[in-house]
Amino acid sequence: MFVQIDNISKQFQTQSGNLTVLKNININIDRGEFVCIVGASGSGKSTLLRQIAGLDTPSSGEIRIAGVPVKGPSPDRGMVFQNYTLYPWLSVQENTEFGLKLQGVSKRERRERASYYLNVVGLSDFARCLPNELSGGMKQRVAIARALVCEPQILLMDEPFGALDIHTKESMHEFIIDLWQRTKITILSITHDVEEAVFLSNRIFVLSSRPGTVKKEMTINLAERGANIKRHTIFQDYRDELMVLLRQYGAEGLVAAKV
Ligand SMILES: Nc1ncnc2c1ncn2[C@@H]1O[C@H](COP(=O)(O)OP(=O)(O)OP(=O)(O)O)[C@@H](O)[C@H]1O
Incomplete structure (x- = not known):
């Protein structure tokens, strides 16, 4: 197994006491998989991702990547966030090179690698632009290039x-599948976008509401991932199944929160 999330739990100390956010999470991922984790708001999805990224440490359990325990952040794990996190004063090219600069990679190699990945994400013509000259989808493609570089x-x-x-999101779905x-x-x-999870993933893990535990693993078998697949019955069946699961586990969390 390439990624092994082995029985991790996470508690935070808060003013109102100990808050358990993740409980006994076990997830294994093979190399080359596209896995989505879905769950209601507050189910601990970001917390889980932060543990895998090494930005935070689990209270118990262990995460290994290629057999190596995660002890902190590493360039081996590229991160892409919702809000792009590009430096507004740096050009697209400079933003893409940024991580390599931190690693002390030579200027020439930085240029070459960043240009290669800007080409991969289809933004070679925008290398000299500043982020505020780009659309949201383009900014996210720069963020992806910056992670891939x-x-x-x-x-x-x-x-x-x-x-x-919605339209940019759909074209980004096709873009990321192609990539x-x-x-x-x-x-x-x-x-927490059900259609996104079904369209992108080969496997989906459904988390319960807080404390997040893995309630269900779904394997998605779609013959092709073109935009038209969303109109097919098989896609709609997966989407409906996932919506039912999210409603069920979200509602359980609401009941649990009241007792
Ligand atoms: N550093 C922290 N200290 C205390 N509580 C935290 C901390 N980080 C997260 N939490 C709590 O953990 C819970 C899960 O948060 P998290 O952001 O992981 O959920 P999420 O599933 O990603 O939610 P959303 O879909 O709304 O982004 C929330 O109740 C949040 O308040």
Whole structure:
């Protein structure tokens, strides 16, 4: 197994006491998979992703990537956030090179690698632009190029398309599927968008409301991932099944919160 999330739990100390956010999470991911984690708001999705990224440590349990325990952040794990997190004063090219600069990669190699990945995301013509000259979808493609340029083993995405309008979001779905198929990179994304999860993933993990536990694992078998698939019965059946599961586990959480 490439990613092993082995029985992790996470508690936060808050003013009102100990808050258990994640409980006994077990997830295994193979190299090259596209996995989505879905759950109601507050189910701990971002917290889980932060543990995998090494930005925070689980209270118990262990996460291993390619057999190596996660002890902190690493360029091996590329992160993409909802709000792009581009530096507004740097050009698209400079934003894309940024991680490499931190790693001390030479100027020439930075240029070459960033240009390569800007080409991968279809933004070569915008290399000299500043972020505020780009649309939301383009900014997110820069953020993806910036993550890919460090050639991570896994791309971790936290609600990456949550801030985009519906049409841009749909074109980004097609873009990321194409990119995944071309690069064969392992992707782990979190979302509460049911259609997004079904369209993108080969497996989906459904979390319960807080404390987040894995309630269900769904395998998605779609013959093709073109835009038209969303009109097919098989897609709609998966979507309906996932919606029912989210309603069920979200409602359980609401009941639990009241007792
Ligand atoms: N550093 C922290 N200290 C205390 N509580 C925290 C901390 N980080 C997260 N939480 C709590 O953990 C719970 C889960 O938060 P998290 O952001 O992981 O959920 P989520 O599923 O990603 O939610 P959303 O879909 O709304 O983004 C929330 O109740 C949040 O308040």
